[in-house]
Amino acid sequence: MESSRRKFVQGTAAGLLLGGLPQARSQGLEAAKVVIGFAPGGTIDVTGRRVADKLAPVFAKTAIAENRTGAGGQIAVQAVKAAAPDGATILLTPASPLGLHPFTYRKLPYDPLADLVPVSGAASFDYALAVGPLVPAAVRTVPEFLAWCKANPGQASFGSAGAGSAANFIGAALGKAGQADLRHVAYRGSQPAMLDLIGGQLAAVVGPTGEFMGQLKAGKVRLLATSGPRRGKFTPETPSYAEQGFKDLAYLGWFGFYLPARTPGEVVLRLNDAIRTALSSPDVVDSLAALYLEPYPTSPQQLAGLLKTETDFWAGLVRTVGYTPEG
Incomplete structure (x- = not known):
């Protein structure tokens, strides 16, 4: 893993300074597309579409969002990996396919x-x-x-949107840290888990905070903790895990934009500038806030650092939980 990281950092630095490859100037692009590995209507899909709307005409003459669903986001990563490195095919992905999946699958069809x-x-x-x-x-x-879980072991359970998901590991790690035997129940998505939670068939659910806000406001669920390094902007009354003595569970989820390897550095920087401008637009900020998301613009180097931190976090958590990678 360390060897791969060194190659990645060296490759990124070389790409940003590169002058020898043909320069596919972004202002010459006829069209660009943001590839999203999840179905229309979700938080990452809305994020991608809002930003894509802002990429034209500053980065390309036209820009659209394209959903390439499957395998927890891996199909989208493969599609962008195989695309021409000219800036026309952009990946928007959650952190999991890049930072978590290397520890939950024996072999991935790409190198993050x-x-x-x-x-x-x-x-x-x-x-x-x-x-x-x-x-x-x-x-x-x-x-x-x-x-309560220790006193009621038959009811000590938590649900998540899928086995091997980030939420799965956060919940499992919580049980380990608290020496409670929490049974994980995997669902096909968050809504079925939510229905069982509010119906009293399930004790708890772990998931992105925004998924609970409607039921929280209706008084049907209670939030006991959030995972960020500090109290969340949208849930200031809910203490973090760290505040309650579970510092190892401090985790901030994120979505990030990527391009295929060997994309010229000039294109990377032009796209970075266009994305940062889009994320500062009041209408984009408001759209994200409606989904309980905060804009998270970074430099390419900062995003590389985030992925390293992500990889280290999941390596430790998966090891703590004792998860066996899938085939």
């Missing part, structure tokens, strides 16, 4: 470090631990929830 060039962060969010009516109203904190 060698096959992509980082451009900019897009949006950030935290994960929340929500409990429903199965858990007594007197339970208001994470330590109290873990104590």
Whole structure:
């Protein structure tokens, strides 16, 4: 892994300084597309479409979003990996396919470090631990929830949007840290888990905070913690895991923009500038806030650093949980 990281950093630096490759000048692009590995209507899809709307005409004459779903975002990564390195095909991905999947799959069809060039962060969010009516109203904190789980082992469960997901590992690591046997229930998406949570069939759900806000406002769920390094902008009354003594669970989720490896450095920097400008637009900021996301623009080098931090975080957490990679 360290060897791959060195190659990645060297390759990124070379790409940004490169003068020898043909310069596919971004102002000459007829069309660009933002490839998104998830279905239309979700938070990452809306983020990609809002930014794509702003890329024309400053980066390309036209720009669209294209959904290439499947394998938890891996199909989109493969599509961009195989694309021409001219700036016309842009990946918007959550961190998981690049930072988590190397530890949950025995073999990936791409190298997260060698096959992509980082451009900019897009949006950030935290994960929340929500409990429903199965858990007594007197339970208001994470330590109290873990104590209740130990006292009620038959009901000690949490759901997530899928086995091997970020939420799966955060919940499993919480159980390990609190020495509570939390049974994981994997769902096909967040909504089925939410239905069981508010219906009293499931004690808790771990997922992006924004997914709970409607039910939180309706009084149907309670948030016990969020995963960010500090209290979330949209949930200032909910303490973080770190505040409650679980510093190893401090984690900020993010979406990021990438280009195929060997994309000329001039194109990377022009796209970075266009994305940062888009993310500062008041209408984009408002659109993200409606989804409980915060704009997260970065330099290419900062995004490379984020991925390294991400990889290190999941390496430790997956090891702690003892997860066996899939085939």
